[in-house]
Amino acid sequence: MAEYSQPTFNVQSYLSxxxxxxxxxxxxxxxxxxxxxxxxxxxxxxxxxxxxxxxPEFSKITGMDPGEGMIRQAKLALKDLRHVSRGxxxxxxxxxxxxxxxxxxxxxxxxxxxxxxxxxxETLDMIETNSVDMIVAGTAAHWFDFDKLWPEIxxxxxxxxxVAFWTYxxxxxxxxxxxxxxxxxxxxxxxxxARFIPQPGASIIRSLYHIxxxxxxxxxxxxxxxxxxxxxxxxxxxxxxxxxxxxxGLAEGTEKATETETDWDLRTDNLxxxxxxxxxxxxxxxxxxxxxxxxxxxxxxxxxARDVGxxxxxxxxxxxxxxxxxxxxxxxxxxxxxxxxxxxxxxRRA
Numbered sequence: 001m002a003e004y005s006q007p008t009f010n011v012q013s014y015l016s017x018x019x020x021x022x023x024x025x026x027x028x029x030x031x032x033x034x035x036x037x038x039x040x041x042x043x044x045x046x047x048x049x050x051x052x053x054x055x056p057e058f059s060k061i062t063g064m065d066p067g068e069g070m071i072r073q074a075k076l077a078l079k080d081l082r083h084v085s086r087g088x089x090x091x092x093x094x095x096x097x098x099x100x101x102x103x104x105x106x107x108x109x110x111x112x113x114x115x116x117x118x119x120x121x122e123t124l125d126m127i128e129t130n131s132v133d134m135i136v137a138g139t140a141a142h143w144f145d146f147d148k149l150w151p152e153i154x155x156x157x158x159x160x161x162x163v164a165f166w167t168y169x170x171x172x173x174x175x176x177x178x179x180x181x182x183x184x185x186x187x188x189x190x191x192x193x194a195r196f197i198p199q200p201g202a203s204i205i206r207s208l209y210h211i212x213x214x215x216x217x218x219x220x221x222x223x224x225x226x227x228x229x230x231x232x233x234x235x236x237x238x239x240x241x242x243x244x245x246x247x248x249g250l251a252e253g254t255e256k257a258t259e260t261e262t263d264w265d266l267r268t269d270n271l272x273x274x275x276x277x278x279x280x281x282x283x284x285x286x287x288x289x290x291x292x293x294x295x296x297x298x299x300x301x302x303x304x305a306r307d308v309g310x311x312x313x314x315x316x317x318x319x320x321x322x323x324x325x326x327x328x329x330x331x332x333x334x335x336x337x338x339x340x341x342x343x344x345x346x347x348r349r350a
Contacts, residue, residue, distance in 0.1 A: 021138060024265045025166055025344060026053045028227070029136070032346045035160035036133045043121040044140025048074030051136055052081060058133070060113040066120050074116045122148035127156045134162045141165035141212060141345075142204035150215040154349075163347040165212070167205050168268055168340035169239070171277060175324030175337060177243035179314050181235040186307050193303055196289040206239050208343030215347075223348040229266040229341035241267075241341040266342040273334045278308040312336075 038059050042051040045063030047070060055061065065071055119126070121137070122145050135153060137144075153163060170187050172180050188197065188206055204212050208228040218224060234240040245264045281287060281304045290303070299305065315336055319325055327337060 019168070019268045019270060019340065020049060021053075021166070021168075022265070022268055022342075023053070025342070028344060029054070029134075029162065029164045029346070030057065032164075032348070033134060033162040034348065035158060035162060039132050040134045040136065041124075041127065041132050041156070043135060043137045044143065045074060045116065046070045046138075046140065047077050048116065049077070050138030050140075052078075054134075054136070055112045055114070058112060061115075062127070063114070063116040064119040064121065065116070066118065068118055071116045071118050078114060078116075122152060124152045124156055129155050130158055132156045132161055133158055134164065136163075137165045139167045139205075141209070142167060142201040143198075146213040146215075154215070154220045157349045159349055161349040163349075164344065165209065166342060166344040167209060168342045169205055169208060169241070171272075171280070171338040171340050172241055172243060173311070173315055173324075173336050174244050174269070174339045175327050176315055176318050178318070178323075179311065180240045180243055181237040182314070183311060184237050184240060186310075190303075190307075193286060193290060196286040198285055198289075202286075208239060208341060209345050210239075210343070212345060220350055221347050222350040223346070225347075226343060226345050227263050227266060228343040229263055231341065241339070243339070245339075266344060268340040268342065269337070271331075271335060271337050274308050274312045274336060275334060277311075277336075277338070278304050281308065 037057055040051060040054060040058040040061045042048070042061060042063040045051065045065045046067075048063055051061050051063060063071075063074055065074070117126070121140075135157065157163070170183065172183055184206070188194070188202065200211075208231065209226055210228070214224060215221060229245075230242045231239045232242055245267070282291075282299075282302075287304060294302070312333075315324075316333060324337075331337075
């Protein structure tokens with residue numbers, strides 16, 4: 001994504017505002033993988049967090065991103081991660097860094113050789129043919145040029161290598177299903193901002209990778225499977241997450257992504273504030289493009305403040321009607337539980 005590689009893009013804000021990936025992503029990837037464990041390639045690695053939980057599994061990890069700022073941050077973040085890990089192993093570190101249960105960052109592979117380099121996913125000239133055991137891309141694959149990417153991936157991967165691409169969609173207040181169509185439309189279809197939303201990447205994200213281009217022909221792959229959090233079409237709006245997630249089974253009217261009924265765990269969950277939601281929304285590429293053309297608009301009057309303010313108003317109105325009020329601790333007016341539905345594409349090299 002070109003905007004993320006611009007010198008003016010705030011990488012630190014991006015890293016701090018985005019949620020960590022849930023451990024189920026890595027459990028599924030490791031269970032799927034049948035290949036060797038020598039080299040992992042992290043494409044569109046950003047600040048590097050997508051491959052952190054896989055550090056203990058591989059001898060070498062190479063992260064690539066077109067943004068120099070992202071690569072600088074990845075190197076710094078890895079250094080900090082290993083410092084924390086060593087402190088835990090020595091019994092001298094107690095703070096979990098706010099990561100909670102997202103990924104297993106303990107024992108983060110100090111022996112693993114890690115390098116981060118500036119480069120595009122579609123140009124893998126520095127990677128040897130038939131040398132890669134796993135390729136991952138966390139919330140990045142939707143920006144790739146697949147006509148160029150798939151031939152390169154097929155060139156560098158070994159037999160039984162795994163490709164794992166995953167993404168999450170926008171945050172939805174978990175306990176207010178009636179608001180979900182409005183929230184989706186306000187992001188993807190608002191007249192004021194639609195022209196700033198990069199396509200087809202945004203539509204691919206929204207679909208949870210249902211419409212991400214697959215390799216053609218598929219003879220180089222023995223398995224291609226997509227798992228997503230269950231979605232439905234509501235009020236004419238597609239790919240709306242079914243909310244709240246039921247304890248068991250498949251809710252009526254959902255679109256089953258696979259043969260299983262166990263994909264409810266493909267989501268992020270966190271208790272946040274509307275203030276933090278606004279800050280996170282301002283790290284989106286669409287906001288970056290909008291801001292460049294609207295420098296005179298104060299932050300407190302931008303479209304993010306308006307949209308998040310309207311979501312907050314509707315959530316509080318739902319609470320006054322008794323919706324979402326018995327969900328654990330009593331929440332302040334600025335607090336809300338949110339989830340992000342996720343999609344995980346797994347492929348195995350023939």
